[in-house]
Amino acid sequence: MGLFKFFSKKNSKSIAKDRLKVLLISDRVDCSPEMMEMIKNDIIRVISKYMEINEQETDIHIKQSVTIDKKGYAASICANVPIKNVRGQRA
Amino acid sequence: MSEVIVVTSGKGGVGKTTTTANVGTGLAKMGKKVVLIDTDIGLRNLDVVMGLENRIVYHLVDVVEGNCRMKQALIKDKRYHNLFLLPSAQTRDKSAVNPQQMKQLIEELRDEFDFIILDCPAGIEQGFQNAIAGADRAIVVTTPEVSAIRDADRIIGLLEAMDMGRMDLIINRLRMDMVRRGDMMSVEDVVDILGIDLIGAVPDDENIVISTNQGEAVVGNQTLAGQAFYNICARILGHEVPFLDLAAKRSFLVRFTGLLKRS
Numbered sequence: 001m002g003l004f005k006f007f008s009k010k011n012s013k014s015i016a017k018d019r020l021k022v023l024l025i026s027d028r029v030d031c032s033p034e035m036m037e038m039i040k041n042d043i044i045r046v047i048s049k050y051m052e053i054n055e056q057e058t059d060i061h062i063k064q065s066v067t068i069d070k071k072g073y074a075a076s077i078c079a080n081v082p083i084k085n086v087r088g089q090r091a
Numbered sequence: 092m093s094e095v096i097v098v099t100s101g102k103g104g105v106g107k108t109t110t111t112a113n114v115g116t117g118l119a120k121m122g123k124k125v126v127l128i129d130t131d132i133g134l135r136n137l138d139v140v141m142g143l144e145n146r147i148v149y150h151l152v153d154v155v156e157g158n159c160r161m162k163q164a165l166i167k168d169k170r171y172h173n174l175f176l177l178p179s180a181q182t183r184d185k186s187a188v189n190p191q192q193m194k195q196l197i198e199e200l201r202d203e204f205d206f207i208i209l210d211c212p213a214g215i216e217q218g219f220q221n222a223i224a225g226a227d228r229a230i231v232v233t234t235p236e237v238s239a240i241r242d243a244d245r246i247i248g249l250l251e252a253m254d255m256g257r258m259d260l261i262i263n264r265l266r267m268d269m270v271r272r273g274d275m276m277s278v279e280d281v282v283d284i285l286g287i288d289l290i291g292a293v294p295d296d297e298n299i300v301i302s303t304n305q306g307e308a309v310v311g312n313q314t315l316a317g318q319a320f321y322n323i324c325a326r327i328l329g330h331e332v333p334f335l336d337l338a339a340k341r342s343f344l345v346r347f348t349g350l351l352k353r354s
Contacts, residue, residue: 011273016237017280023237024244024284 029062036060043079052085095197095207096327097226099250101242103213105234106263109299110320111210112140114230117310117324119174123205126165128196129179130222131212132187138178142306143168152180152187154196161199175204185217190224197225206327215249223250228257230290234264235276243285259290261323266295267337278334291323294337 060079115127129137138144149164168174211222233243269275296316310320322332
């Protein structure tokens with residue numbers, strides 16, 4: 001992005017649109033960082049019951065995606081949970 | 092069968108009152124019986140925009156409190172025999188009326204009118220709740236600016252949460268020269284972000300200021316804004332009207348006025 005900005009001056013409309021999209025996601029979700037942390041810890045606890053996961057590298061974030069009718073954007077919650085090992089069973 | 096439309100925006104100063112006046116006048120010109128209700132208690136403005144400020148005797152709060160009959164408070168517009176205004180109170184505040192009372196008031200008007208159009212105050216507090224309480228559908232007005240679009244998005248969220256029957260978008264104060272330069276979001280950009288149906292785009296037109304100075308509506312006259320509002324009224328009535336090519340007309344006007352200046 002930095003390089004892109006350096007080489008071609010972005011017009012102010014694109015800046016406005018990009019700012020708005022990011023702004024609206026947080027507006028629409030209305031979710032505090034503390035709540036995100038709580039959701040993350042709960043997800044770790046649930047998955048840990050079944051799998052050995054890398055807790056340090058687990059990351060959840062809210063991202064923007066196009067709605068099914070392709071008419072607008074909706075926020076969705078994305079969790080990235082690296083699996084180290086599957087617990088028990090065959091061992 | 093009557094239809095109750097609330098004109099709302101969240102942000103102030105984007106053109107709710109101008110839109111209400113022009114849509115109401117336009118529908119009346121098309122032969123519908125229309126009443127406009129100013130729900131902005133304490134900051135009454137629709138009467139001034141309509142040029143009816145000298146004819147107010149009773150107002151919305153008087154009707155709700157039973158100080159007068161509905162008929163006494165309705166101001167008949169002398170220019171259009173089927174256009175009426177129910178003005179707001181200037182010396183009271185939003186808490187003078189509650190959503191339940193608004194619903195009753197609207198029910199009383201339904202038998203009499205084809206369209207009941209509510210001019211909503213800015214904000215999302217009680218005034219907004221009062222205005223949307225009895226509405227069948229909403230027109231959300233915004234301008235192509237970050238702050239106005241953000242507020243419109245919030246309003247759309249609130250209207251969705253209360254199951255508003257239908258929502259349509261008006262994008263006001265478009266400047267096609269700036270859109271072409273890439274310095275203003277286009278109609279498509281705004282529709283893309285807000286994700287509700289577009290019912291009209293109104294260009295930034297100095298004739299709006301001129302007509303508001305005179306207490307008259309522009310709808311239906313030869314100005315670009317006048318045509319845009321006329322088309323919006325036709326779409327409200329369910330007619331398929333193609334969107335104005337603002338760019339073409341604007342450039343023609345610019346060229347034309349350029350010629351005049353040179354000669």
